[in-house]
Amino acid sequence: MLYRETGQFKTSYAADQAVFPIRQDRIGLALILLVAFLLVPVFGSSFFLNTMMIPFLVFSLATIGLNLLLGYAGQLSLGTGAFMGVGAYACYKLATIFPDINILVHTLLSGLFAAGIGVLFGLPSLRIKGFYLAVATLAAQFFLDWCFNRLPWLYNYNPSGAIEVPTRMLFGVALTGPNATPVTRYLVLLTLVVVMTWIASNLVRGWIGRSWMMIRDMDIAAELIGVRPLPTKLLAFAVSSYYCGVAGALMVFFWLGAAEPPSFSINTSFQVLFMVIIGGLGSLAGSFMGAAFIWILPVLLRALPEMLGVTIAAATVEHVSLIVIGALIIVVLIVEPHGCARLWQTAKQKLRTWPFPY
Amino acid sequence: MRLHRLLAGGTVALALALAAPTGPALAEDTLYVPLLTYRTGPFAGSGIPIADGMRDYLVMLNERDGGIGGVKLVIEECETGYDAQKGVECYESTKGKGALIYNPYSTAITLQLIPKAPVDKIPILSMAYGLSATAVGEVFPWAFNPPLTYWDGASAVLAYIAEQEGGLDQLSGKKIGFIYLDAGYGREPIPLLEQMAERYGFQLLKYPVPGDQMQNQSSQWLNVRRDNPAYMVMWGWGAMNPTAVKEAAKIRFPMERFIGVWWSGGEDDARPAGADAVGYKTMNINAVGQDYPVIQDILTHVVDKGLSKVSDRSRVGENLYNRGVMNSVLIAEAIATAQRATGKKLVTAEDVRLGLETMSFTEERMAELGVTGFFQPFQVSCKNHAPGNRVYIQQWDGKTWQPASDWFESDREVVWPLLEKAAADYVAQNPDWPKRAEPCA
Numbered sequence: 001m002l003y004r005e006t007g008q009f010k011t012s013y014a015a016d017q018a019v020f021p022i023r024q025d026r027i028g029l030a031l032i033l034l035v036a037f038l039l040v041p042v043f044g045s046s047f048f049l050n051t052m053m054i055p056f057l058v059f060s061l062a063t064i065g066l067n068l069l070l071g072y073a074g075q076l077s078l079g080t081g082a083f084m085g086v087g088a089y090a091c092y093k094l095a096t097i098f099p100d101i102n103i104l105v106h107t108l109l110s111g112l113f114a115a116g117i118g119v120l121f122g123l124p125s126l127r128i129k130g131f132y133l134a135v136a137t138l139a140a141q142f143f144l145d146w147c148f149n150r151l152p153w154l155y156n157y158n159p160s161g162a163i164e165v166p167t168r169m170l171f172g173v174a175l176t177g178p179n180a181t182p183v184t185r186y187l188v189l190l191t192l193v194v195v196m197t198w199i200a201s202n203l204v205r206g207w208i209g210r211s212w213m214m215i216r217d218m219d220i221a222a223e224l225i226g227v228r229p230l231p232t233k234l235l236a237f238a239v240s241s242y243y244c245g246v247a248g249a250l251m252v253f254f255w256l257g258a259a260e261p262p263s264f265s266i267n268t269s270f271q272v273l274f275m276v277i278i279g280g281l282g283s284l285a286g287s288f289m290g291a292a293f294i295w296i297l298p299v300l301l302r303a304l305p306e307m308l309g310v311t312i313a314a315a316t317v318e319h320v321s322l323i324v325i326g327a328l329i330i331v332v333l334i335v336e337p338h339g340c341a342r343l344w345q346t347a348k349q350k351l352r353t354w355p356f357p358y
Numbered sequence: 359m360r361l362h363r364l365l366a367g368g369t370v371a372l373a374l375a376l377a378a379p380t381g382p383a384l385a386e387d388t389l390y391v392p393l394l395t396y397r398t399g400p401f402a403g404s405g406i407p408i409a410d411g412m413r414d415y416l417v418m419l420n421e422r423d424g425g426i427g428g429v430k431l432v433i434e435e436c437e438t439g440y441d442a443q444k445g446v447e448c449y450e451s452t453k454g455k456g457a458l459i460y461n462p463y464s465t466a467i468t469l470q471l472i473p474k475a476p477v478d479k480i481p482i483l484s485m486a487y488g489l490s491a492t493a494v495g496e497v498f499p500w501a502f503n504p505p506l507t508y509w510d511g512a513s514a515v516l517a518y519i520a521e522q523e524g525g526l527d528q529l530s531g532k533k534i535g536f537i538y539l540d541a542g543y544g545r546e547p548i549p550l551l552e553q554m555a556e557r558y559g560f561q562l563l564k565y566p567v568p569g570d571q572m573q574n575q576s577s578q579w580l581n582v583r584r585d586n587p588a589y590m591v592m593w594g595w596g597a598m599n600p601t602a603v604k605e606a607a608k609i610r611f612p613m614e615r616f617i618g619v620w621w622s623g624g625e626d627d628a629r630p631a632g633a634d635a636v637g638y639k640t641m642n643i644n645a646v647g648q649d650y651p652v653i654q655d656i657l658t659h660v661v662d663k664g665l666s667k668v669s670d671r672s673r674v675g676e677n678l679y680n681r682g683v684m685n686s687v688l689i690a691e692a693i694a695t696a697q698r699a700t701g702k703k704l705v706t707a708e709d710v711r712l713g714l715e716t717m718s719f720t721e722e723r724m725a726e727l728g729v730t731g732f733f734q735p736f737q738v739s740c741k742n743h744a745p746g747n748r749v750y751i752q753q754w755d756g757k758t759w760q761p762a763s764d765w766f767e768s769d770r771e772v773v774w775p776l777l778e779k780a781a782a783d784y785v786a787q788n789p790d791w792p793k794r795a796e797p798c799a
Contacts (some may be wrong), residue, residue: 050450055443099789149540149568156787161545162469167790177790222505258470260442262544262569299447313667314437315397 002349017077019201036190041183051181056295057189058251063275063287064200065243070273071282072204073236074216075125079118079137080244080272082144085264086114087245088252089154092163095253096156103168103176104188105251114245117144122237126225126230148261164258176253183253192250196243201284203239212236213282244272276338278332280341289340293332298325387704388432389425389693391416393454394445401440401573403626403677408463409435410668411682412689414660415652419690421659425699426690429704432625440596442466445648449474458687458710459483460687466678476792481711483692484509485622485685486620486643490546491780493744495715498781499796502714503734504688505746508593509776511619511641512547512767517552517769518617518641519589529561535587537578537602540566547619550589550776556665558771563587572598592618599627607634611626613638613754620749628754636756641749644684644733646759648675651728652683677752677759684733691717691727711796713723715740731792734765740795740798747773 003024010016022025024125042055065078091110095103121140125133148154155163167177174180175188203209214222223229252259271294279290301321305312312320336343350357360509364760395409396402398603418435434455438450445467460475460482462468466487475482482501482592484492490507492498520533536551538544544566555562563585565578575598582590590611594602599622606616616638618627623640631638648654653675660666661674668674696705696713718737724730738747747770753762785791 045454047451051447081370133557149566152526158787161540162466164469164473164788166788178477179790245550254442256446256470258442259471260469262441262466265570303451313397314395314435318398318437318439352546 003348003354005352019205033194036194037187041186044183044186046182049186050130052296052299053252054182054186054189054255055194056291057186058247058255059272059275059291059295061193061196061250061290062244062247063279063291064197064284065240066249066272067276067279067282067284067287068200068204068212069236069240069241070276071280071286072209072216073212073233073240075122075233075236076130076132076134077137077237077240078266078269078273079121079140079144081264081266081268083118083143083244084140084240084248084251084268085148085261086241087111087248088259088264089148089163090114090245091249091253092156092165095166095168101168102170103253104170104192107192107239107253108248110249111245113246115242118237118241118244120232122234122241124235125233138266141269145261145265148264157171162258162260163252165253165256168253176257178257189250189254192246194246196246197284200243204284208235211287261270273330278329278339280339281295283341284341285344286341287345293328293340294325299329300324301325374546388430388460389704390432390434390456391459391689392448392455392457393433393449393551394438394460394464395434395435396438396440396463398437399439399441399596400569403656404596404599404621404624405440405463406680407586407624407626407673407676407680408685410673411452411679411684412461412686413682414656414674415683415686416690417665418656418659421663421665423654426693426701436594438462438464438467440464440466441783442470443711446470447762453478453480456707458693458705459714460708461485461490461685461689465489465546466541469542472501473496473788475653479711480707481692483688484667485688486690488541489784490550490744491777491779491784493742494781495740495743496781496794497791498743499715499794500711500740502743504738504744505643505733506749506768507744507747507773507777508546508619509550509773510744510747510770512550512591513554513750513768514618514641515591515619516551516558517766518751518763519556526558531776532560532589533563533587534560535563535565535582535585535590537565537567537575537582537590537592539572539593539595539598540568543595543621547593549780551775553776554772567594567598567602572596573601575601575605579609582606582611588615590616591601592616592622594618594622599624600630601668603628603631603635603638606638607631613637617641617751620681623752623757623759625676627799628759633756638754639762640759642658642677642752642759643746643749644677644680645731646675646680650730650732652687652732655728656683662714680732684729687727687729687732688714688717691719691723714738714745715798719746721786734754 003023062084069075069077087110090113091106094106096108121137124136149186155161165176167179168175185270211227214227215232219229275290275294278293280286298321301324302317304318393412396405397409402692413433416431419426420431428698438448445462445464449471452491452718457480460471462471465488468484471482484503486506488503489682490509492501492503492509519530565580567575575760592602618640620641620643623642628638656676661671692710692713693705695717696709699712715738719735721735722733734746734748738745747768748765750761750765751763753761
């Protein structure tokens with residue numbers, strides 16, 4: 001009834017090809033942005049921002065990165081955690097070598113290092129596909145993990161092996177470090193994530209995204225039409241790793257404040273992979289849904305007993321939340337194997353005809 | 359239809375979650391002590407006895423004395439899984455409730471919290487772990503690692519080896535192996551060991567064990583067999599410890615020459631290797647067993663009333679359980695000292711920082727607390743946050759830990775200048791590190 005495009009006539013090609021051709025979608029997006037930019041920082045507690053929204057945004061960006069590679073270009077990668085690590089360590093090195101340059105510049109530059117490494121480990125993708133490629137990227141994961149542990153230059157010979165975030169300012173406001181308020185860090189992250197999502201959405205709709213999808217759907221056919229597989233696949237690896245690298249840098253500088261190699265382990269790779277799968281392959285909105293499902297839901301579940309005033313031992317809550325999340329993943333994938341994004345699509349379709357479905 | 363039901367269910371669940379009251383409001387007249395613990399994951403084997411010991415002592419204070427200074431303690435455990443990210447999540451979720459003190463129980467989490475402490479004004483007590491340099495109170499007013507640092511441990515273990523060999527000059531030319539958890543914790547003593555290797559002319563062989571391969575150390579021990587070091591020193595935790603003991607037994611490494619740090623000395627670390635583990639040694643900073651008034655009080659007021667989480671009464675008094683008790687004795691004493699110093703019953707986190715910095719475990723005070731002989735007396739000061747540099751060596755006899763040496767000291771002449779240098783390096787690396795603003799009491 002409310003969600004119906006009847007009466008919305010498009011009078012130009014541009015309007016017809018808009019990302020959100022339906023007015024209600026545009027209003028919805030505006031509302032979401034309004035909530036994210038205004039209501040969340042004003043009303044969100046420090047706990048809500050620090051442990052839910054900030055990690056959620058970081059993982060959303062990493063999920064978008066992997067989704068570009070896996071969902072759009074069809075190349076399976078298990079090296080996401082390592083590529084995030086490359087971004088984080090690159091940003092740390094840049095920030096310590098050039099302390100006078102703004103941290104945001106470093107963050108965006110660090111993605112380039114991740115992109116370079118991503119291209120390097122993407123080279124085998126021309127020859128090998130599917131599971132075999134997954135194993136090749138797994139090698140990247142283990143190799144880079146080893147580097148983070150074993151190359152003391154990367155962590156400035158810090159005896160603890162951890163990278164620690166210095167305080168960096170912009171216009172007199174602390175952006176990173178212990179003095180940065182959660183609200184500042186959240187707003188910086190949100191802005192970056194929104195801009196990068198917008199870029200990604202344009203990327204996948206243009207010729208680049210189309211050539212990725214052609215490679216994904218049938219690489220031989222794509223080659224015959226004139227898409228060159230090597231540059232296309234490598235570009236996918238580069239862009240994907242860039243996103244992951246920036247996400248990694250943001251993770252350390254705007255969320256954790258200090259990090260050790262385990263933050264970029266194979267577990268992180270799998271976590272992001274699950275976010276992509278749960279969210280929906282080849283959907284940017286799905287990336288956000290997947291990140292919310294895998295990150296926010298467990299935090300909520302852990303906080304739930306306390307909200308209800310029930311005292312349950314911390315370890316029990318942990319076990320129960322693991323069980324519940326596992327079960328929910330299975331339920332979601334049984335109900336909709338294509339992830340939350342498809343679920344949302346179906347819901348929208350039903351809403352269009354509601355209350356008189358045909 | 360299925361979708362409808364799913365959506366409806368989700369909506370109901372969400373509505374329930376939102377409508378629920380936002381947690382039980384903490385009563386005004388309580389002291390809130392969050393405990394970051396881990397009873398799940400690969401480090402649970404070490405984490406559970408620690409968590410039980412910490413919790414039981416504080417519960418005992420509530421049961422026996424009605425809290426500290428007549429104010430009840432509210433104890434909340436938060437599960438970290440020894441994971442730095444979850445640890446920070448725990449920190450963020452509990453600090454708003456008026457947390458008085460944090461015990462991260464992980465060097466990685468401690469490292470993340472050290473910069474936050476001066477900003478949030480909540481002290482960190484990392485008892486015999488964490489960043490060694492936090493011993494220098496002038497640089498780290500908000501972090502405390504009494505009674506001693508990892509560098510004291512490294513110095514002490516070398517002193518013990520030297521004593522076995524007949525003097526520090528006998529170390530020259532010897533090979534000493536160091537097997538460690540490849541994380542902030544295990545790497546912490548390396549700078550000191552390397553300096554000592556240079557000074558005394560022994561060869562330091564390093565065998566890192568990655569955190570995700572703790573239960574598979576055959577390659578490291580293969581190297582140990584090839585290198586054949588005279589002694590093995592271990593900085594292990596969680597599932598790494600029992601695996602290392604078993605692997606050492608497998609290559610027939612002489613167990614009395616295998617010495618762990620105090621964190622590698624859990625009963626469950628030695629027990630799984632059975633008779634092969636007999637002779638395995640670790641350093642220790644607390645007594646083992648139930649023959650202490652404090653442990654007896656815990657048995658009477660907590661365990662026998664069914665308020666404890668320990669799986670079996672016999673597990674009370676085990677090494678890591680007692681370590682947890684010792685940790686809570688320090689927490690309680692910091693709060694009590696803060697109460698005495700300020701005259702307030704309801705102390706704040708800033709008062710507790712002062713308490714930590716001025717608390718003093720004299721023989722008399724330890725007798726009052728029922729911990730005579732439980733650990734060595736020490737006195738924290740503004741300058742020195744890790745003043746109790748004494749350890750003893752314990753040895754596994756197949757069933758229990760038995761003391762194998764008297765208490766002895768690390769070489770502070772060597773360790774302290776290095777700690778001060780490390781603290782200065784920390785400040786140099788973090789140019790915006792705040793200067794100490796808190797006056798020395």
